[in-house]
Amino acid sequence: MPTVINKHGLARHIPEPVKRAVRQACANGCVICGRMPYEYDHFDPPFEDAKDHHAVGIALLCSVHHTDRTAGRLSVDAVRKARVKPFNAGRASVWSHHLTEQSLTLNVAGNILQGPSVGLSVNGAIVFGLRAPGTVDGQWLVTGSINDSSGRETLRFRDNEVLAVNGSWDVSMEGPTITVRRGTGDIVVQVSFRTEDQVISLERLNMRLGGGHALHANRSGIQVSGPAVNFQVGGNIVIGATGCAIRLGRDSEPPKDFATLAINFAALGSPNDWRD
Ligand SMILES: [Zn+2]
Numbered sequence: 001m002p003t004v005i006n007k008h009g010l011a012r013h014i015p016e017p018v019k020r021a022v023r024q025a026c027a028n029g030c031v032i033c034g035r036m037p038y039e040y041d042h043f044d045p046p047f048e049d050a051k052d053h054h055a056v057g058i059a060l061l062c063s064v065h066h067t068d069r070t071a072g073r074l075s076v077d078a079v080r081k082a083r084v085k086p087f088n089a090g091r092a093s094v095w096s097h098h099l100t101e102q103s104l105t106l107n108v109a110g111n112i113l114q115g116p117s118v119g120l121s122v123n124g125a126i127v128f129g130l131r132a133p134g135t136v137d138g139q140w141l142v143t144g145s146i147n148d149s150s151g152r153e154t155l156r157f158r159d160n161e162v163l164a165v166n167g168s169w170d171v172s173m174e175g176p177t178i179t180v181r182r183g184t185g186d187i188v189v190q191v192s193f194r195t196e197d198q199v200i201s202l203e204r205l206n207m208r209l210g211g212g213h214a215l216h217a218n219r220s221g222i223q224v225s226g227p228a229v230n231f232q233v234g235g236n237i238v239i240g241a242t243g244c245a246i247r248l249g250r251d252s253e254p255p256k257d258f259a260t261l262a263i264n265f266a267a268l269g270s271p272n273d274w275r276d
Contacts, residue, residue, distance in 0.1 A: 010053070025056075041079065045057060111221065115132075123266070126144050177192045212227050219233070228267035251264050
């Protein structure tokens with residue numbers, strides 16, 4: 001059993017603000033190799049001697065480098081040096097998924113999408129989508145790109161990789177859930193990979209669209225708000241082959257190679273308008 005409380009009475013649990021400070025200092029990945037997921041390593045002092053959880057003495061290490069640390073094959077000095085200039089400084093942190101389930105469902109804020117290629121699109125651009133195995137090693141591939149409310153790209157889905165774009169205020173990975181925030185309590189996007197339930201979910205979203213509009217996703221559903229377009233949708237089901245869609249608006253065509261929940265209003269612009 002791991003030590004829950006050390007000889008100084010310090011609990012193993014690290015308070016969330018300290019964890020966030022460590023993630024920010026370590027650029028959201030193992031300081032040595034950049035990998036997500038990671039563990040929080042008390043390198044100076046080691047946890048058994050620590051009297052407090054100080055962010056400066058904690059580094060993110062992937063399971064491989066954490067094992068090396070624990071075994072003494074990776075020195076405290078090397079971790080300290082790497083934490084000053086972490087591997088991910090100036091680059092995206094990347095998580096590689098491995099999705100080979102028989103079937104997977106995409107849940108976009110309570111809207112269910114099932115089929116070989118499914119997604120949420122706005123004016124023909126896939127914001128968040130899923131493609132069935134067949135193209136790369138029999139794996140489901142996630143696609144899409146999320147920008148925040150000021151037009152900064154924060155999360156990109158490319159093949160079997162999730163890329164948290166460099167410069168995000170905070171990126172956390174807890175259980176099956178990846179959350180990107182742009183400030184305290186200000187969630188840009190939250191996605192969950194609940195593979196045992198065979199569901200990939202877009203649970204939260206706060207994204208800028210064109211013409212002063214915003215795209216939100218939460219427990220109430222998907223909402224678009226702004227000067228020209230306002231609606232909320234939840235509880236829809238799209239099941240089918242590519243080309244089938246629930247269409248909201250008629251100003252553009254949904255992507256032909258996806259079954260989509262398709263939002264098509266010219267006032268919402270294109271990705272060029274959403275991003276700085
Ligand atoms: Zn590593």
